[in-house]
Amino acid sequence: MSTHINAAKLGDIAETILLPGDPLRAKFIAENYLESPKLYNEIRGMLGYTGTYKGVPVSVQGTGMGMPSMGIYSWELITEYKVQNLIRIGTAGSFHEDIKIKDLVVGVAASTDSNYIHAFNVPGTYAPCASYKLLSKVRDASEKLNIPFKAGNIVSCDVFYEFGDWWKKWADMGILAVEMEAAALYMNAAYNRVNALAMMTISDHFVTGERSTSEERQQSFTDMMELALEMAVDL
Numbered sequence: 001m002s003t004h005i006n007a008a009k010l011g012d013i014a015e016t017i018l019l020p021g022d023p024l025r026a027k028f029i030a031e032n033y034l035e036s037p038k039l040y041n042e043i044r045g046m047l048g049y050t051g052t053y054k055g056v057p058v059s060v061q062g063t064g065m066g067m068p069s070m071g072i073y074s075w076e077l078i079t080e081y082k083v084q085n086l087i088r089i090g091t092a093g094s095f096h097e098d099i100k101i102k103d104l105v106v107g108v109a110a111s112t113d114s115n116y117i118h119a120f121n122v123p124g125t126y127a128p129c130a131s132y133k134l135l136s137k138v139r140d141a142s143e144k145l146n147i148p149f150k151a152g153n154i155v156s157c158d159v160f161y162e163f164g165d166w167w168k169k170w171a172d173m174g175i176l177a178v179e180m181e182a183a184a185l186y187m188n189a190a191y192n193r194v195n196a197l198a199m200m201t202i203s204d205h206f207v208t209g210e211r212s213t214s215e216e217r218q219q220s221f222t223d224m225m226e227l228a229l230e231m232a233v234d235l
């Protein structure tokens with residue numbers, strides 16, 4: 001029914017959706033956390049499922065890597081399938097010693113080096129930010145489940161393999177971490193007046209050079225998924 005999610009019809013996708021970059025992570029979440037998950041999209045292998053969590057309909061959709069890809073999926077989910085609450089669950093690289101591997105970071109705002117913002121033709125510098133409603137819900141879920149997170153400005157970059165010390169300038173401005181999609185998600189959500197939030201597990205570290213092991217990743221992703229699902233049932 002839409003160009004890139006055309007296996008679904010209106011109503012097949014829940015009002016609240018979790019958005020991992022990796023479609024196989026979408027499959028893992030659907031199969032391990034959702035009740036009665038139904039696959040609604042396989043176009044380009046970008047898997048999307050709808051099921052229920054604690055009786056509440058929830059969808060999970062892979063978005064791919066980078067802002068063009070996130071831009072396409074989030075736009076179609078919002079405009080064609082009337083999704084209202086979009087929660088990115090991804091990975092990020094930390095810029096600060098006190099934000100460690102496995103920590104959860106929530107992007108209150110997402111600075112960016114991307115031209116994605118030019119599509120909106122605003123006469124100034126737009127500041128992509130998370131919805132306050134979802135920020136409140138993630139704080140509530142964090143307290144309930146005792147899963148802490150750090151919140152602040154992150155940066156969504158177009159280039160994964162960048163050279164030199166580029167990141168230090170962002171770190172000097174208090175940017176917590178880097179990933180590659182949140183700013184586009186926040187812009188699409190703002191333009192269409194829906195709610196978006198990006199939360200990421202720190203998978204690698206620019207200061208220490210550390211990278212998480214697969215075991216550590218599994219555990220920390222579990223925390224992120226549980227937090228996102230707890231939010232999803234309270235919207």
Ligand SMILES: O=P(O)(O)O[C@H]1O[C@H](CO)[C@@H](O)[C@H]1O
Nearest residue numbers: 020021065066090091179180
């Ligand atoms: O784990 P995901 O959600 O894909 O997020 C991060 O990982 C990818 C890069 O490896 C980029 O998409 C970045 O934003």
Ligand SMILES: O=c1cc[nH]c(=O)[nH]1
Nearest residue numbers: 091092093178179180
């Ligand atoms: O975009 C990303 C994600 C994880 N780690 C990085 O360094 N960059």
